[in-house]
Amino acid sequence: MSTAAAQVVRSEWTKIRSVASTVWTLSLAVVVSVALGMLISVLSRNEFDSMSPRDRLSFDPTYVSFAGMSLGQLAMIVFGVLVVANEYSSGMIRTSLAAVPQRGTFLFSKVAVATALALAVGLVTAFLAFFLGQAMLGDLRASLGDPGVLRAVIGGGLYMTLIAMFSMGVAAMLRSPMLSLGILMPFFFLISNILGNVDVTRKVGQYLPDQAGSRIMQVVTPVDREPPYGPWGGLGIMALWVAAALLGGYLVLRRRDA
Numbered sequence: 732m733s734t735a736a737a738q739v740v741r742s743e744w745t746k747i748r749s750v751a752s753t754v755w756t757l758s759l760a761v762v763v764s765v766a767l768g769m770l771i772s773v774l775s776r777n778e779f780d781s782m783s784p785r786d787r788l789s790f791d792p793t794y795v796s797f798a799g800m801s802l803g804q805l806a807m808i809v810f811g812v813l814v815v816a817n818e819y820s821s822g823m824i825r826t827s828l829a830a831v832p833q834r835g836t837f838l839f840s841k842v843a844v845a846t847a848l849a850l851a852v853g854l855v856t857a858f859l860a861f862f863l864g865q866a867m868l869g870d871l872r873a874s875l876g877d878p879g880v881l882r883a884v885i886g887g888g889l890y891m892t893l894i895a896m897f898s899m900g901v902a903a904m905l906r907s908p909m910l911s912l913g914i915l916m917p918f919f920f921l922i923s924n925i926l927g928n929v930d931v932t933r934k935v936g937q938y939l940p941d942q943a944g945s946r947i948m949q950v951v952t953p954v955d956r957e958p959p960y961g962p963w964g965g966l967g968i969m970a971l972w973v974a975a976a977l978l979g980g981y982l983v984l985r986r987r988d989a
Contacts, residue, residue, distance in 0.1 A: 739831050739840040747844060753813050760806035761856045767799030768860040772867035779871060791951035792873040793883045796864020804894045808915050811898025814845040816908040834984050842899050849895040857887030879950040886947030897940055897973045903980025944969030
C-alpha cells in the first residue's frame with residue numbers, strides 16, 4: 732500500500748472511531764444477536780418435545796443460536812449506511828473529496844476500514860451467539876467440532892460483514908442516510924422474508940442477498956426446503972449482490988458532484 736493510500740485509510744479509521752453512533756450500532760448488533768439467540772434457544776429447548784417428527788428432523792441447533800441475527804443485522808445495516816452517508820448529510824463529503832480527489836481510493840479506503848471492523852464484530856457476534864446459544868439448548872446442543880458447525884459459525888460472521896458492505900454500496904448510490912435506511916430496513920425485515928417464505932415467490936426470494944447468504948449458517952437443511960445451492964453457493968450469491976452494490980456506489984460517486 733502506498734503512503735498516500737495508507738494515510739487515507741488512517742483518516743477513514745479516525746472518522747469511524749470518532750463518530751459515537753457507528754460504535755453504538757456495532758455494540759447493539761452484538762448485544763441483540765446474542766441476547767435474542769439465547770432466548771430463542773431456551774424456547775426451542777422447552778418446545779422440542781412437543782414438536783412434530785418433521786420439525787424434529789429439521790431442527791438445527793446451530794442455526795437456532797443465530798436466530799437473533801435477524802434483528803442484529805439491522806444494526807449492521809445502520810452501521811454500513813452511516814459510515815458512507817453521514818458525510819453527505821453533514822456536507823463533509825466536499826471536504827473529503829477535496830482532500831482525496833481520487834474517488835475510487837476514497838471509497839475503497841472507507842469500505843475497507845469499515846469492512847475490517849464489521850468482520851471483527853461479526854465473528855465475535857457469531858462465536859458468542861453460538862456458544863451461549865448452545866449452552867441454553869442443553870442436551871440438544873451441537874459441538875463446534877461437529878460436521879458443518881465451524882463453517883456455519885465463521886459463515887455467520889461473514890454474513891454480518893456482507894450485510895454491512897451491501898448497505899455501504901446502497902448508501903453510496905443513494906447518498907442519503909434516511910433514504911437508504913428507508914429502503915433497506917423494510918426490504919430486509921419484511922419484504923425479503925415475505926418473498927422467501929411464500930410458495931409463489933420462494934423461487935425468486937431465495938436468490939435475495941439475505942436469503943441466499945443465510946444458507947451458510949445452516950447445518951441441517953429443512954425438510955422439503957432445500958435450495959438449489961449449497962452453503963458456500965448461497966454466500967457467493969450474496970457476495971455478487973454486494974459487488975454490484977459497491978460497483979453502483981462507485982459509479983455514482985465518480986459521475987456525480989458531491
